[in-house]
Amino acid sequence: MNKQFFNIIPSEGxxxxxxxxxxxxxxxxxxxxxxxxxxxxxxxxxxxxDVRINSCGGDVFSGxxxxxxxxxxxxxxxxxxxxxxxxxxxxxxxxxKPLYMSPxxxxxxHAVSGGxxxxxxxxxxxxxxxxxxxxxxxAMIAGRCGMxxxxxxxxxFDEKDHWLSARExxxxxxxxxxxxxxxxxxxxxxxxxxYTYFNNRLHKQPININKEMGLLDSxxxxxxxxxxxxxxxxxxxxxxxxxxxxxxxxxxxxxxxYKQKLQEVEDKEVTAFIDKAIAEKRITDAQxxxxxxxxxxxxxxxxxxxxxxxxxxERRIVDVYNGGASPATLSEKTWDELDKAGQxxxxxxxxxxxxxxxxxxxxxxxxxx
Numbered sequence: 580m581n582k583q584f585f586n587i588i589p590s591e592g593x594x595x596x597x598x599x600x601x602x603x604x605x606x607x608x609x610x611x612x613x614x615x616x617x618x619x620x621x622x623x624x625x626x627x628x629d630v631r632i633n634s635c636g637g638d639v640f641s642g643x644x645x646x647x648x649x650x651x652x653x654x655x656x657x658x659x660x661x662x663x664x665x666x667x668x669x670x671x672x673x674x675x676k677p678l679y680m681s682p683x684x685x686x687x688x689h690a691v692s693g694g695x696x697x698x699x700x701x702x703x704x705x706x707x708x709x710x711x712x713x714x715x716x717x718a719m720i721a722g723r724c725g726m727x728x729x730x731x732x733x734x735x736f737d738e739k740d741h742w743l744s745a746r747e748x749x750x751x752x753x754x755x756x757x758x759x760x761x762x763x764x765x766x767x768x769x770x771x772x773x774y775t776y777f778n779n780r781l782h783k784q785p786i787n788i789n790k791e792m793g794l795l796d797s798x799x800x801x802x803x804x805x806x807x808x809x810x811x812x813x814x815x816x817x818x819x820x821x822x823x824x825x826x827x828x829x830x831x832x833x834x835x836x837y838k839q840k841l842q843e844v845e846d847k848e849v850t851a852f853i854d855k856a857i858a859e860k861r862i863t864d865a866q867x868x869x870x871x872x873x874x875x876x877x878x879x880x881x882x883x884x885x886x887x888x889x890x891x892x893e894r895r896i897v898d899v900y901n902g903g904a905s906p907a908t909l910s911e912k913t914w915d916e917l918d919k920a921g922q923x924x925x926x927x928x929x930x931x932x933x934x935x936x937x938x939x940x941x942x943x944x945x946x947x948x
Contacts, residue, residue, distance in 0.1 A: 593627065595624070650676070
């Protein structure tokens with residue numbers, strides 16, 4: 580006989596409850612693979628799904644898989660914090676679905692914690708990964724609370740535990756309301772006592788864990804699960820899909836990083852090419868901005884255009900003063916040609932010895948200043 584999902588409480592009115600009671604993590608009571616499978620199956624069987632939380636947290640990545648599954652589910656889902664929703668369990672609660680707390684419940688948020696073995700590079704990589712993950716969690720919470728991501732980081736990820744009562748959470752608009760309990764008032768106060776109280780309360784309720792719910796049949800309607808023989812195969816396949824999703828996300832981040840580095844290299848190459856063109860007098864400083872924009876939009880053709888431009892020779896002041904004629908050109912002309920062109924003074928200024936020679940040749944005496 581196939582195993583049944585043990586943490587589901589069905590009702591006669593077309594509703595069902597999924598219990599996220601216990602530690603979060605693969606192989607733990609709140610197993611991400613199992614929860615995802617349950618959501619997929621129950622969404623086809625029940626009109627409404629209640630998710631009830633009493634968890635002190637656990638593995639961050641498993642928690643994020645549950646958060647994503649709840650957030651993306653098209654089912655009518657309501658979240659209830661019965662006792663404690665701490666650490667990643669608190670983030671799961673803030674997945675964007677309607678959220679209610681019992682009058683005695685506690686919600687706790689804090690910074691991501693973890694560790695690593697290895698060399699300095701390994702430790703730096705882990706620190707970078709934790710900071711990135713913390714930013715993702717802050718973005719999730721910010722969307723629920725109506726706060727800015729940086730404000731969430733400053734307020735709730737400051738290396739301290741932040742415990743919120745139901746009333747405080749309601750005032751902050753983190754939750755949608757506080758639900759009433761029919762049982763006697765809960766006298767416990769600490770998060771540990773609350774967690775234990777609601778776990779014990781669960782065990783006292785008559786739950787038929789052997790009731791046939793047809794979950795595997797519902798899951799097998801999904802094409803990729805059609806050949807799954809039992810629950811173990813379903814969970815294994817879900818974990819495989821989760822691992823692929825994580826790898827794809829990591830690959831996308833790597834690609835984005837390389838794209839950014841490639842863009843930086845290309846920008847440097849464009850700048851160097853434009854600066855070289857200016858130095859070669861192919862374009863002017865005034866044209867730098869325009870040609871840089873052209874390079875970014877059509878680099879290949881813009882490079883061809885600039886390379887086809889002839890370098891403009893540098894004009895010296897004396898050349899301008901000489902009307903564009905060089906001293907060598909002036910000295911090749913006769914006195915009369917220079918006189919007729921009005922360039923005698925230009926020759927004298929450019930090459931006094933050549934001027935004196937032509938003067939003596941013309942008048943037969945030395946030139947005296």
